[in-house]
Amino acid sequence: MSLTMPIVIGAVLGLGVFALVRALMPSKRSAVATVARIDAMRARGAAYESHRATSDTEAPGRIGSMRARVGMRVADFYLQQGWEQRSLRADLAVLDRSWEKFLATKVLLAAAGVFFGPFLFAVIWTLGFGRSPIIPVWLALMFGVLFFFLPDLEVRRDAADKRRDLRRVIGAYLDLVSMSLAGGRGLPEALMAAAEVSDGWATQRIRNALADARITGVSQWQALGSLGEELGVEELKDLSASLALVADDGAKVRESLASRAETMRHRELAEIEGSAGEKSQSMLVAQLMLCAGFLVFLIYPAAMRVFQV
Secondary structure: OOOHHHHHHHHHHHHHHHHHHHHHOOOOOOHHHHHHHHHHHHHHOHHHHHHHHHHHHHOOHHHHHHHHHHHHHHHHHHHHHOOOOHHHHHHHHHHOOOHHHHHHHHHHHHHHHHHHHHHHHHHHHHOOOOOOOOHHHHHHHHHHHHHHHHHHHHHHHHHHHHHHHHHHHHHHHHHHHHHHHHOOOOHHHHHHHHHOOOOOHHHHHHHHHHHHHHHHOOOHHHHHHHHHHHHOOHHHHHHHHHHHHHOOOHHHHHHHHHHHHHHHHHHHHHHHHHHHHHHHHHHHHHHHHHHHHHHHHHHHHHHHHHHHO
């Protein structure tokens, strides 16, 4: 038994290392994977590809190049398996982060977690706790999985905060477009003029989408819808659909934009009131816990005397 268990542990670890290396090694792509890769590159556009190439060339040292290679290998593996991860890609697009670098971070953190588990076991073993040889394997698997999904939690949290800011900016943007339309401008000019008023990151994304629409020849509301699809913002997609319906009637466009901006403001106020109510409840619970602790502090001496008697 004492000889069999180390052999099993070594075989499991060796199989895991082999599977990781095999997944990261370049393999022959199938026709379906090649077509899917071409479609993905066409959807992302040449600007994204050039930005990724620039980021890869700017990555300093061996660590940066290794991270870039790992990210590309994992991205190709996701593509071959058909794992699109649309919501996660939208979160990364909101944060303006690279998909390949994000995947590389996940894999490298998982590898660090695999080594952190046995290291933690070695520290515990030196203290005299835990003698079973199977514990390092479970710790390695547990920390590997945990570290692999930690970047997802961070990205989703940061993306939710940025989407909140984006919705606030969209409400103000719609008011500016409505005022520009009331001043006699056409819809395309009003959309661009309202985007050029401020220099925030949200208006910058809207301004870039509108500028790309002029180059590619699509309508500006279609560009807003594509931006909403990319960022995962339903308000932009709804705005694109409504503008497509009433784009030829200036009065209806103004009414639609004004009512939509008002609806977004009411929704934002409701969210603010809801978060304020949650914070008030949390403060109330904390106060009740403090009062309960103080009561235990007062009652404990008398209770100990009663029980001793």
